[in-house]
Amino acid sequence: MKEYEQFLELAESELLLVKKIIDDEEIREELILFHIQQVIEKTIKAILSYNRLTAK
Numbered sequence: 001m002k003e004y005e006q007f008l009e010l011a012e013s014e015l016l017l018v019k020k021i022i023d024d025e026e027i028r029e030e031l032i033l034f035h036i037q038q039v040i041e042k043t044i045k046a047i048l049s050y051n052r053l054t055a056k
Contacts, residue, residue, distance in 0.1 A: 004045075004046040004047075005046075007042045007043070007046035007049060008042070008043070008046045010042045011038075011043045014035055015039045018032065
């Protein structure tokens with residue numbers, strides 16, 4: 001599996017988690033936002049990896 005595919009797989013897993021917890025009022029908003037940020041970060045890393053660029 002290529003690196004960008006691994007990042008996308010991780011992003012998809014994080015997104016699945018977000019979908020499961022987003023309406024749960026017992027979970028702090030900050031934690032939900034953290035996982036949303038992780039989805040975005042992993043997606044950006046996948047794009048950079050696909051284009052053979054590195055994040056600094």
